Amino acid sequence: MELIEREKKLAAEFAVRFVQSDHVVGLGTGSTAAYAVKAIGHQIKSGRLKNIWGVPTSKATGKLAQEVGIRMIPIEDVSEIDVAIDGADEFDPNLNLIKGGGGALLREKIIASFAKEFIVVADSSKRVETLGRFKLPVEVFAFISKPLCYKFMQKGVAPEVRLASDGQKFVSDNGNHIIDLDLGEIVDPAAMKMLLEDMPGVVDHGLFLGYANKVIMAEREDVRIFEK
Numbered sequence: 068m069e070l071i072e073r074e075k076k077l078a079a080e081f082a083v084r085f086v087q088s089d090h091v092v093g094l095g096t097g098s099t100a101a102y103a104v105k106a107i108g109h110q111i112k113s114g115r116l117k118n119i120w121g122v123p124t125s126k127a128t129g130k131l132a133q134e135v136g137i138r139m140i141p142i143e144d145v146s147e148i149d150v151a152i153d154g155a156d157e158f159d160p161n162l163n164l165i166k167g168g169g170g171a172l173l174r175e176k177i178i179a180s181f182a183k184e185f186i187v188v189a190d191s192s193k194r195v196e197t198l199g200r201f202k203l204p205v206e207v208f209a210f211i212s213k214p215l216c217y218k219f220m221q222k223g224v225a226p227e228v229r230l231a232s233d234g235q236k237f238v239s240d241n242g243n244h245i246i247d248l249d250l251g252e253i254v255d256p257a258a259m260k261m262l263l264e265d266m267p268g269v270v271d272h273g274l275f276l277g278y279a280n281k282v283i284m285a286e287r288e289d290v291r292i293f294e295k
């Protein structure tokens with residue numbers, strides 16, 4: 068297993084110690100979160116965790132959770148989540164995040180917002196001083212993705228409508244498109260958040276400001292915990 072992969076696994080498995088029996092657990096999306104989902108399944112089987120209910124952030128995660136034996140509640144039946152564990156594409160020193168590389172940002176943000184504790188798991192490549200090296204994913208209503216690209220270009224931003232592996236436009240679990248924005252360093256994430264939220268047609272975006280309580284990052288064989 069290559070180093071980055073080992074770091075993802077180490078961080079994700081470490082985070083699962085914050086899950087206790089009787090918890091409702093938000094299950095993140097992506098390759099790092101998948102290690103946490105598998106570890107939760109393993110600990111249910113071994114008997115360390117009892118009466119766990121998972122809330123998946125995507126159809127893919129729901130499928131994985133089912134395979135590893137985690138019982139689930141659909142997001143529409145959730146009132147509170149004890150702990151959510153999810154990956155990130157980037158995190159900065161304020162624990163602000165870019166998420167959505169896997170296209171699941173809308174449900175990820177909703178689940179993070181319902182979680183009493185939102186734990187981010189990451190390999191060491193995800194740590195940045197300033198967000199923006201990773202293109203910012205923006206989920207938009209499908210019918211408006213092209214006009215919104217023109218709008219972004221007018222604002223001097225390079226947009227890219229995300230494509231799926233078959234070359235067709237990527238469609239999120241919510242039936243929307245994703246526009247990836249090459250912003251360069253996002254010096255004022257709060258201003259960018261406001262700008263995006265003020266654009267009709269934008270459903271949500273991958274800036275997660277003030278959501279994370281902890282980032283658990285693995286760096287080689289060490290685990291580092293960043294907290295606010």
Ligand code: A5P
Nearest residue numbers: 097098099154167168169171
């Ligand atoms: C999914 O939409 C994302 O927010 C992921 O959590 C993020 O892209 C990190 O993915 P990896 O763990 O696969 O790097």
